[in-house]
Amino acid sequence: MSNPKHLKDANESDYLTTEEAAQTLGIKSAAIRNYLYSGKLTTYKFKTLTLLGRREIEAWRKRQRKR
16 A cells, blocks of 8 residues: 555545445445555545545546546
């Protein structure tokens, strides 16, 4: 996994949990974790949560639609 960026505070509208990201992309949360471990997505840590940037997930979803 790439080095996660640690957040001191997190705006709920800017980040998604791995489960929320999986739902947004229509894939299983295990696939999201695999993407995180392979460094394909940016990881953010807030307290004990692993978060993903909402903008990055939306861009990923748009790329999937073009295929």
